[in-house]
Amino acid sequence: MDLGLSGRVAVVSGSSRGIGLATALxxxxxxxxxxxxxxxxxxxxxxxxxxRATGAEVHPVVADMTVEADVGxxxxxxxxxxxxxxxxxxxxxxHVIDAAVEGAGPAAGRFAGMPATEYGAEFSQLAVSAxxxxxxxxxxxxxxxxxxxxxxxxxxxxEPKTDIPHVLPNTVRPVVAGLMRTLAARxxxxxxxxxxxxxxxxxxxxxxxxxxxxxxxxxxxxxxxxAGFTADVPVRRMGEPAEIASLITFLCSARAGxxxxxxxPVDGGVNRHL
Amino acid sequence: MDLGLTGRLVVxxxxxxxxxxxxxxxxxxxxxxxxxxxxxxxxxxxxxxxxAVDAVVVVLPPAPPDAIDVVTEVSTLVTAWQPVVDTAALYxxxxxxxxxxxxxxxxxxxxxxVKAAGASGGDLDTAVGLGVLGMHKVVAAEHGAxxxxxxxxxRGGLATDADVADAVxxxxxxxxxxxxxxxxxxxxxxxPSVF
Numbered sequence: 001m002d003l004g005l006s007g008r009v010a011v012v013s014g015s016s017r018g019i020g021l022a023t024a025l026x027x028x029x030x031x032x033x034x035x036x037x038x039x040x041x042x043x044x045x046x047x048x049x050x051x052r053a054t055g056a057e058v059h060p061v062v063a064d065m066t067v068e069a070d071v072g073x074x075x076x077x078x079x080x081x082x083x084x085x086x087x088x089x090x091x092x093x094x095h096v097i098d099a100a101v102e103g104a105g106p107a108a109g110r111f112a113g114m115p116a117t118e119y120g121a122e123f124s125q126l127a128v129s130a131x132x133x134x135x136x137x138x139x140x141x142x143x144x145x146x147x148x149x150x151x152x153x154x155x156x157x158x159e160p161k162t163d164i165p166h167v168l169p170n171t172v173r174p175v176v177a178g179l180m181r182t183l184a185a186r187x188x189x190x191x192x193x194x195x196x197x198x199x200x201x202x203x204x205x206x207x208x209x210x211x212x213x214x215x216x217x218x219x220x221x222x223x224x225x226x227a228g229f230t231a232d233v234p235v236r237r238m239g240e241p242a243e244i245a246s247l248i249t250f251l252c253s254a255r256a257g258x259x260x261x262x263x264x265p266v267d268g269g270v271n272r273h274l
Numbered sequence: 275m276d277l278g279l280t281g282r283l284v285v286x287x288x289x290x291x292x293x294x295x296x297x298x299x300x301x302x303x304x305x306x307x308x309x310x311x312x313x314x315x316x317x318x319x320x321x322x323x324x325x326a327v328d329a330v331v332v333v334l335p336p337a338p339p340d341a342i343d344v345v346t347e348v349s350t351l352v353t354a355w356q357p358v359v360d361t362a363a364l365y366x367x368x369x370x371x372x373x374x375x376x377x378x379x380x381x382x383x384x385x386x387x388v389k390a391a392g393a394s395g396g397d398l399d400t401a402v403g404l405g406v407l408g409m410h411k412v413v414a415a416e417h418g419a420x421x422x423x424x425x426x427x428x429r430g431g432l433a434t435d436a437d438v439a440d441a442v443x444x445x446x447x448x449x450x451x452x453x454x455x456x457x458x459x460x461x462x463x464x465x466p467s468v469f
Contacts, residue, residue, distance in 0.1 A: 116363035162415030174404035182397035186343040
């Protein structure tokens with residue numbers, strides 16, 4: 001299917017690995033020019049090589065997309081290189097309170113033990129960062145009368161997960177989905193769509209690290225914790241990053257111009273809401 | 275109907291306005307002992323620190339009314355979020371006492387914009403309010419077994435202060451023990467969605 005993405009310029013945050021990398025690869029394969037952004041210089045360089053191998057033009061930038069100045073710098077350098085930004089994928093993970101305790105995160109904890117200030121930190125990490133990318137790219141999209149914003153969110157935005165110590169994502173992920181929903185309403189008249197993909201149980205390096213942490217926390221073998229998790233997934237398996245990337249690519253396509261304000265789970269059927 | 279509020283200590287946190295007054299008056303009529311506080315200071319109230327609070331009602335202030343696409347400063351978002359941080363601090367301060375007594379009621383009053391973007395509130399009300407509801411689900415799961423319930427009343431349409439106070443008083447009553455993690459619109463049917 002021709003998705004009409006040839007020549008579009010896409011900024012993909014967190015694209016050195018996992019869902020971000022899969023998204024950069026998928027958009028590259030559809031003919032997008034891709035701005036590969038992540039915090040690690042090595043990670044960015046390696047990912048840029050892989051995305052170039054799809055035949056895409058690539059602009060690699062090392063930046064932290066939770067830092068206001070970095071987001072501005074990324075979008076300016078993308079515009080200098082390619083003259084435009086059509087697509088912006090916000091893809092930032094939850095903050096880590098103590099890496100020694102939590103590994104790769106997300107910040108672990110129950111409501112009962114969570115200092116109130118951590119809700120502020122998580123809000124800045126997830127909600128402010130998604131909004132910053134929109135603030136920097138929306139004026140360009142409005143001028144072009146075409147744009148696509150997609151947030152890589154979490155299934156807990158719609159159905160908080162309370163069987164794991166997850167109070168911060170449970171609180172802030174819905175906020176990000178709400179921001180995207182209101183942005184969608186404001187930007188629709190200008191040809192800019194804005195959607196959220198709600199991930200659940202995707203086999204990324206980070207998720208594997210999380211399950212390893214959770215298994216240690218519960219004093220159980222990792223395989224047992226994973227089996228318990230997948231037993232609750234209707235399709236009975238973890239998802240692949242490429243399955244998220246595929247939906248994102250469709251949402252960014254010319255064919256999805258009337259799909260906006262949506263929060264779409266790609267979670268093997270875990271979410272039980274109507 | 276006896277709401278079972280006689281002698282119950284209720285902390286009512288929010289701006290000193292007619293909505294808070296209406297809530298305080300109705301709860302007092304029903305026999306509750308009502309302590310009012312600004313939200314930002316509520317977690318440090320002496321009665322909270324003494325651990326004897328039976329119920330908390332938070333009236334979230336309206337977020338800055340700007341449409342999300344015209345907001346330019348990070349500080350606007352952070353300011354809008356601060357009441358949620360204050361609410362988390364207040365809940366966290368009262369929950370251990372409630373759990374130890376096996377009974378507690380937590381309730382937040384928010385705009386219906388939480389369930390319908392753009393309805394009866396601004397864009398930031400939608401985003402911020404969703405955070406409150408997410409946190410509520412966690413508190414409900416963690417503390418439901420010890421008799422602590424947590425709910426939200428979503429104000430919208432042409433709801434009066436009295437309409438809101440009536441609904442809130444039932445949710446903090448002795449009768450609402452099997453309702454938790456719930457958000458109920460008090461909006462005269464204005465909410466367009468089925469759910």
